[in-house]
Amino acid sequence: MPHLKVRPFDTSRLKGRVAFRALPEGEKGPELVGVGEGEELFILEIKKSPESYLIRSDKISRPLDSNRIKKALAELRDKAGLEVLHSNIELSPNRPPVAAEYDKKIEEFYDGEFPFEKVVLEVGFGSGRHLLWQAKEHPDTLFVGIEIHTPSAQQVLRQIHLQQLKNIWVLNYDARLLLEMLPSNRLEAIYVHFPVPWDKKPHRRVISDAFVEEALRVLRPGGFLELRTDSENYYRYALEVFSCPVKAEFLVEKNRDLPVVSKYEARWRRMEKNIYTLTLYAREESSAKEMRFDFGFRGAVTAERVAALPREAQVEEEFFVHFGRRYRFAEGGGGIIECSFGSFDRPEHKYLFWSEGEAAHYFPGLPVRSAANQAAHQRIGEWLHG
Template sequence: MPHFKTKTFIQPTFPLQDSCSGDSFIFVDRYYSSLYPKLSIILTKYQSTNQKQTQEFLIEVKEKENQTLIKCNKESKIAPIEIPKNALRILSKNQQVISHNLNPQNITSDLKLPFIQTINNFIDFDSFLKTNNLQNKQIWLEIGFGSGRNLLYNAQHNKDILHIGVEIHTPSLEQVARQIGLLNLNNIYILSYDARIFLELLPSNNINRILVHFPIPWDKSPHRRIFSNTFLKEANRVLKQNGTLELRTDSEEYFLYAKSIANKEEWLIHESCNKDSNIISKYEARWKKMQKNIYDLILTAKINSDFKNSQYDFSFKDINFISDTLNSHGFKRCKIIKDGYFVSIEDLFISKFNDKILKVSFGDFNYPENRYIIIDNEIRYLKSQPLPTNINQKCHNILCDLLFKER
């Protein structure tokens, strides 16, 4: 994570407006933790030269005995990583820096931005396609693209198809973004996110092909596998009729598991072993050299699915009805556990003007959301609203019950 260390952090006067390498920032204010005296966060706003929308993120300040660590906040970070790096470069001015990892990369933020998407770009998927003139395109989705060899190959050799890549490992995302820029590809979008949630957000009957190549087998922790009954249900829903879900793996146990949970009423099932591939990753080449078998499972959706039509409301009540417990003296942690999901209020940060930022986490136990709620002249989630899922709606309703007193 981008950071620098200094003996003592010399705080600038807020709000501070400055720019670095073409990126413009406003450092709004510093907020202090109610639970940890040596922890604070700086609310930061960013606007690029080629995007109208302002993005918000947080910078953490952690004081220690002999030094202070200033770093990008993990939960609120924005992509590409050069953006928070530039913000930290500004804050490192006039500081006695001990160490840092803020050296610039060989590619600018503006070059990477067109290819890297955020999950919010896909919440209204139809509008996303329309805005980018992609309504009539076939769509291939690759989950866990890693080094991007297969994703880039498909994009290069199928330029009339829209390619979307989802990868939870951010360094891989940055690496592939550079390759997209160097290859001058304009038919590919990538994002870093959990593919299980990503599928839940997509509308029905939109995807032609889903590729999952060499996922982590998790043989000792099968509950962590991407393939599950829920995953197959969502994949079947988002695929068009005769669309395919394709698994390629070196793990026979994973292959047999995936095949066993595929519902024959929903899928046509085709399997093969050691089938030739147009592109071979370095890991596949290594496994073939070891004479390991490579298994392919292709599931074809039999029918079109019913359309998903859900309405969600993540708005907050009037600021005047915020609970009196949200102050530094009366603040206490709170955790509520329900069947399959939870809500946790973890910390309260307060500025010198008594504006507040609340740290919360909630959602499914397997992939929770870590969020911040800004409370100043209005109440809003930092960066964006929670993802529109049934569990997140339940969690938001619980948060409202906790944060607001009755009228």
């Protein structure tokens, strides 16, 4: 991750495109600095120790384009005259840029509109070999690749630029949340190739009863969900899950060849490991999903209400809310609160921005439109406004 390690300095010296500074409540936690402008705004953390300060991007608002982070750090370094002890922010002249226009944010899926008639989703694309091959073979289809591993997403965005592809969108997010937002009967296929087995933590598996239910809803009749795995445990688990839906049928294949394989699959084949393919076909058209969600805050916030927000996680039957670190703006009133909420197995992570006498808002964007998120949001609103 791009970062600067510098001598301790007066952070009020920071200049450039600094939108705000936020100081931690008490002595714990890093200082936050908002850099950039408008939709390009993201947050840097300054972690302090007596000998040095470490400046790097946070996890919640971090952009996929690492060059944006490097440029912001370089600007802060130069404007404030920081004494650098260590850094890795030099731009590589030989490294291809990411295809920024295909780096999508979750908010861009809110309306369920796509510029292609045919849309395919690949979950956890890894190195992107299969995703890139499919896009080249089917230029009339939009391939949405979703991947929570940031370096993998960055790598594919660079390949999109190098190969001049026009039909791939990359989303650095949780696929389980994305599925809840998509309109019914919209996808041609969903690929889930070699997901992490999570044998010791099966609740973290991407394939579940809820995932399959949402997948069958968003697939058109005749569309399919394809799982490939080398894990015997995952295969047996998925076999049971795929057997449950009554509005679907599935096919099981062993050691089926594909035109393109990842380096890991090639290694497993050399080791003579079995590769299982389970394909679940949607048979019927699904009813439209009600999408009435509102994540706005209508009332003005007061410091007293913010101070009264619960310090411990609040757990209810269908959702939870947990307020994390709290910050106050270095200039003016108000502040920022780290906030996790929504579903237990696929939580949302946001900042909650507030100013005295104004409405609060989420950053860096609105939550995913899910029932758990909506219920959690309503509870947050009750705490903020009574």
